[in-house]
Amino acid sequence: MSVEEVVGYAPLVLGAGLALIALWAVLWIVRYALADTMMRASIRQAVRVRRTWKRLAPMAGLSVTDKTPTALASLSATDGKAPKPRVLIPALKVKPDRFGVVVRANCLPKVSLEEFQKAAPYLADAWRCERVSVLPDGPGQVIIRGVRVDPLITRTEHVPTGAVPEKAATWDLGVDEYAQPVTVDLSQVPGVTVAGLPGFGKTSLINRLVCDWAPSTAIQFVGFDGKVSKAHEGDYADLVKRMYAFVGDDLEDAHKLFNRLVDLRRARSSSIRSVLGVKSMWDVGPSAAWPLVVAIIDEAHTYFREYKGNDPETKKLARLAAENARLVEDLVKKGRSVGVLVILATQKSTGDAIPTFIRDVCPVGLSFAQKTAEAAVAALGEDIRNWDDANPINLQDPAYVGVASMSHQSRPGFARIRTPYVSDADAARIAADTAHLAHDPMDLLIAHTGLSLSKVDDLSDLFGEEPEAA
Known part of the structure; x- marks a missing residue:
């Protein structure tokens, strides 16, 4: 191709380049125009970061000097002078979201994860962020999360879609202090404790779990609410339709229902190999015929409290409370492998509210605001004393209604989580739409095995000797 032909194509190449730049500008403007106020602020922040x-990187100690010249620099050197050293700066990819920016950067020699973490306070000031976190993002990469607006004090609302969850037993809790989604895998988990002062978000947290899981035929719910007497009262009045059984604060009624659950646990333990062909239900996952049974025990202290007195009524209540604790202990210690999950909610999970032989077996614990260090330690363990920022005694401000602390799943320490609000109307809608999915798991087991448990006094006569819990 001659020089004249090359020159002739130059206007076309230039025009194509200008057209691409114009298209990019139009798309950027449209995206900015369609964004809400928070997203626009984050887009402007992302532009400022880039x-x-x-200029900022060298001042923050995030650059390195390369004294070895490139081959091209060596060839272009004149008068025998050595080329000037190059200053290398990590490359960035910046993505805005409603709370701030997500920045991915490559590491350099002497500019690695540790250097980025030390520079986090300087980056927060320069980028005008509430806080900045730096985590590894694969070999030679880091991910920097900067939040312009504190997610913990930004109220959020969750509108359940009514769609079947993609993965069973995955609990979407909300977002952490860096606006990153927080999920907990509850498969293979025998129990969960939720503590916190009244009105700080315990019930809304559980409401979301029920609303998100309700469309699944592989999950069944049973409810205990120690602060009401009837099913139509209290916080779970709308969700009762999706539960196959529910009791209020009557200890005798609760005792009967706990016994039913233990009978189910025993029947499942005895039949799991013959029905599912495995030792643990989680090897095959929950199904419509063998669903995960979620027992929600709210105001759990109601069912376990110690009664002291010599009159017949007090003695009866004391016996029922002790029996209830024994039965729930059975569910938590032996129910995991057969698909029983117990969620216990109370104001403070000290030993007088949830017996320690139950509480200490539950591997997942959350706590909303607490008034005392004793209550915080009971909910989250002794280590919470070393993490003052995440201690729930610092969450008593009304701005933190809906914020919980829990042990961090991916790194040492504790995370604070903003849990969203679920409206009563949405809960009622989901419960009504999925009410037909509520079935007693014992009936499902009987139907699946073709046998009648009601005619058998001893479950071992039907299924053989009960194996020890896995």
Whole structure:
């Protein structure tokens, strides 16, 4: 191709380049125009991060000097002078979201994860962020999360879609202090404790779990609410339709229902190999015929409290409370492998509210605001004393209604989580739409095995000797 032909194509190449730039500008403007106020602020923040990075990085100690010249620099050197050293700066990819920016950067020699973490306070000031976190993002990469607006004090609302969850037993809790989604895998988990002062979000947290899981035929719910007497009262009045059984604060009624659950646990333990062909239900996952049974025990202290007195009524209540504790202990210690999950909610999970032989077997614990260090330690363990920022005694401000602390799943320490609000109307809608899915798991087991448990006094006569819990 001649020089004249090359020159002739130049206007076309230039025009195509200008057209691409114009298209990019139009798309950027449209995206900005369609964004809400928070997203627009984050887009402007992302532009500022990119524009100022080359100047900010050396000042924050995030650059390195390369004294070895490139081959091209060596060839272009004149008068025998050595080429000037190059200053290398990590490359950035910046993505805005409603709370701030997510920045991915590559590491350099002497500019690695540790250097980025030390520079986090300087980056927060320069980028005008509430806080900045730096975590590894694969070999030679880091991910920097900067939040312009504190997610913990930004109220959020969750509108359940009514769609079947993609993965069974995955609990979407909300977002952490860096606006990153927090999920907990409850498969293979025997129990969960939820503590916190009244009105700080315990019930809404459980409401979301029920609403998100309700569309699944592989999950069944049973409810205990120690602060009401009837099913139509209290916080779970709308969700009762999706539960196959429910009791209020009557200890005798609760005792009967706990016994039913233990009978189910025993029947499942005895039949799991013959029905599912495995030792643990989680080897095959829950199904419509063998669903995960979620027992929600709210105001759990109602069912376990110690009664002291010599009159017949007090003695009866004391016996029922002790029996209830024994039965729930059975469910928590032996129910995991057969698909029983117990969620216990109370104001403070000290030993007088949830017996320690139950509480200490539950591997997942959350706590909303607490008034005392004793209650915080009971809910989250002794280590919470070393993490003052995440201690639930610091969550008593009304701005933190809906914020819980829990042990961090991916790194040492504790995380604070903003849990969203679920409206009563949405809960009622989901419960009404999924009410037909509520079935007693014992009936399902009987139907699946073709046998009648009601005619058998001893479950071992039907299924053989009960194996020890896995």
